[in-house]
Amino acid sequence: xxxxxxxxxxxxxxxxxxxxxxxxxxxxxxxxxxxxxxxxxxxxxxxxxxxxxxxxxxxxxxxxxxxxxxxxxxxxxxxxxxxxxxxxxxxxxxxxxxxxxxxxxxxxxxxxxxxxxxxxxxxxxxxxxxxxxxxxxxxxxxxxxxxxxxxxxxxxxxxxxxxxxxxxxxxxxxxxxxxxxxxxxxxxxxxxxxxxxxxx
Amino acid sequence: xxxxxxxxxxxxxxxxxxxxxxxxxxxxxxxxxxxxxxxxxxxxxxxxxxxxxxxxxxxxxxxxxxxxxxxxxxxxxxxxxxxxxxxxxxxxxxxxxxxxxxxxxxxxxxxxxxxxxxxxxxxxxxxxxxxxxxxxxxxxxxxxxxxxxxxxxxxxxxxxxxxxxxxxxxxxxxxxxxxxxxxxxxxxxxxxxxxxxxxxxxxxxxxxxxxxxxxxxxxxxxxxxxxxxxxxxxxxxxxxxxxxxxxxxxxxxxxxxxxxxxxxxxxxxxxxxxxxxxxxxxxxxxxxxxxxxxxxxxxxxxxxxxxxxxxxxxxxxxxxxxxxxxxxxxxxxxxxxxxxxxxxxxxxxxxxxxxxxxxxxxxxxxxxxxxxxxxxxxxxxx
Numbered sequence: 170x171x172x173x174x175x176x177x178x179x180x181x182x183x184x185x186x187x188x189x190x191x192x193x194x195x196x197x198x199x200x201x202x203x204x205x206x207x208x209x210x211x212x213x214x215x216x217x218x219x220x221x222x223x224x225x226x227x228x229x230x231x232x233x234x235x236x237x238x239x240x241x242x243x244x245x246x247x248x249x250x251x252x253x254x255x256x257x258x259x260x261x262x263x264x265x266x267x268x269x270x271x272x273x274x275x276x277x278x279x280x281x282x283x284x285x286x287x288x289x290x291x292x293x294x295x296x297x298x299x300x301x302x303x304x305x306x307x308x309x310x311x312x313x314x315x316x317x318x319x320x321x322x323x324x325x326x327x328x329x330x331x332x333x334x335x336x337x338x339x340x341x342x343x344x345x346x347x348x349x350x351x352x353x354x355x356x357x358x359x360x361x362x363x364x365x366x367x368x369x
Numbered sequence: 370x371x372x373x374x375x376x377x378x379x380x381x382x383x384x385x386x387x388x389x390x391x392x393x394x395x396x397x398x399x400x401x402x403x404x405x406x407x408x409x410x411x412x413x414x415x416x417x418x419x420x421x422x423x424x425x426x427x428x429x430x431x432x433x434x435x436x437x438x439x440x441x442x443x444x445x446x447x448x449x450x451x452x453x454x455x456x457x458x459x460x461x462x463x464x465x466x467x468x469x470x471x472x473x474x475x476x477x478x479x480x481x482x483x484x485x486x487x488x489x490x491x492x493x494x495x496x497x498x499x500x501x502x503x504x505x506x507x508x509x510x511x512x513x514x515x516x517x518x519x520x521x522x523x524x525x526x527x528x529x530x531x532x533x534x535x536x537x538x539x540x541x542x543x544x545x546x547x548x549x550x551x552x553x554x555x556x557x558x559x560x561x562x563x564x565x566x567x568x569x570x571x572x573x574x575x576x577x578x579x580x581x582x583x584x585x586x587x588x589x590x591x592x593x594x595x596x597x598x599x600x601x602x603x604x605x606x607x608x609x610x611x612x613x614x615x616x617x618x619x620x621x622x623x624x625x626x627x628x629x630x631x632x633x634x635x636x637x638x639x640x641x642x643x644x645x646x647x648x649x650x651x652x653x654x655x656x657x658x659x660x661x662x663x664x665x666x667x668x669x670x671x672x673x674x675x676x677x678x679x680x681x682x683x684x685x686x687x688x689x690x691x692x693x694x695x696x697x698x699x700x701x702x703x704x705x706x707x708x709x710x711x712x713x714x715x716x717x718x719x720x721x722x723x724x725x726x727x728x729x730x731x732x733x734x735x736x737x738x739x740x741x742x743x744x745x746x747x748x749x750x751x
Contacts, residue, residue: 233516241526245526
């Protein structure tokens with residue numbers, strides 16, 4: 170066993186262990202802030218696994234998108250609404266836990282079966298290494314163009330939705346007639362926080 | 370998988386430090402693998418030491434230049450011209466009591482500063498000081514830096530949250546918001562440069578600028594990108610026009626409020642290493658990296674020397690290192706001057722500047738670069 174393969178094995182074991190334990194922590198820990206930080210750790214170890222598979226561009230993209238954007242936004246959301254309150258007990262919590270645990274175990278068994286039954290072509294194709302960036306670009310702008318564009322449309326929709334939800338200074342009355350505008354679709358109830366923008 | 374560090378493999382023919390080191394180790398009776406294993410940490414330790422020494426120089430410069438701007442003398446008694454002052458600062462932080470506030474979250478409180486510092490140091494992986502003078506010429510080069518710098522906000526949020534202090538939490542949230550907002554124009558500015566050099570690798574980006582000395586530097590082709598990048602880099606480093614996360618009048622010291630001793634030193638170190646790193650990357654992306662204003666090959670030609678001769682190689686490498694560091698510290702000087710020239714912006718002005726001004730300008734810059742590249746492939750990298 171050479172030094173390189175030993176290092177690789179150690180890295181794999183460490184990454185896999187952090188991945189499994191971290192994701193268990195994300196699900197099982199009662200403190201939501203810990204869960205969110207652990208999720209960042211899980212994303213990072215997934216990036217490490219990509220790196221070990223010679224996919225450095227995908228690894229960097231994973232860090233940039235999942236750790237740098239998704240996880241930070243999750244943390245933001247948690248910290249902006251972090252109220253220390255004791256949630257009231259849900260009836261039948263134990264039964265719910267057993268049920269969801271059973272569903273997860275079933276899914277896990279299914280995945281294990283897929284992993285063992287599928288005839289994987291081993292060893293896989295040669296990793297392209299540093300050329301991967303160019304390859305990904307070529308694919309994105311040729312045969313994967315439609316999914317790529319659809320994903321950007323999806324992001325645009327999400328952004329517009331977020332703006333509509335977050336926008337508060339909606340005009341409370343019709344400018345032309347002065348009649349109050351029904352904003353039931355945007356606001357749950359009309360609060361005095363709304364700015365009065367009637368022209369004087 | 371593990372990329373081979375090839376620092377100081379100065380030339381393919383002349384000098385090969387890695388080769389000769391491994392040869393020497395093997396002559397001592399070690400196996401090739403063990404010799405390679407002994408070589409591996411050397412460039413990393415060297416770069417780590419360089420980064421920390423860079424911080425010491427930086428702190429001293431900051432004190433001296435700030436003093437000069439305000440017509441004071443600055444540190445004077447610790448060593449000649451006060452050069453030992455940063456060391457004294459460091460020792461003070463080292464010997465201070467390491468306090469964890471009673472109601473704080475101990476684990477996250479400790480992990481926060483580490484998460485802020487480690488990505489910054491990791492990013493030194495891709496900073497080139499010469500053709501082969503870097504730890505690893507990874508293909509994704511500059512993208513690695515962008516990805517790594519996006520981990521920092523998590524550390525900031527973590528320390529802000531764990532301190533259990535309203536100023537800390539607000540400071541952490543502000544720092545993370547600022548970091549995210551300015552990362553986007555920064556990445557777009559980098560993308561324009563990458564588009565011109567057809568590569569993400571920092572070495573390729575510098576080589577693409579090495580054609581005609583100072584005339585071929587990217588700053589002439591990307592003036593707008595240069596300004597955007599510099600503004601965003603200052604914002605990412607939380608330097609003064611943008612040091613809102615720790616605005617004293619509003620937030621005491623932001624996310625650093627509860628920190629003292631070595632944990633505070635980690636933040637301090639991180640911010641200064643980040644400043645030097647940003648300056649180095651500006652010089653790599655826009656100021657020709659290790660390039661001399663007149664190409665060294667021309668100089669060697671005029672002097673009738675072969676570029677491949679070992680002595681010329683050593684001189685070229687030294688000139689490269691000196692030029693990189695010189696350009697970086699020139700930019701640091703400008704950053705310090707800016708600190709005492711420009712007032713701090715307000716948080717809404719900061720976000721307006723980032724989202725409503727820099728982002729559209731960066732997009733337009735990218736579009737113009739793309740069309741110029743199609744129109745004049747000779748000048749803008751075909």
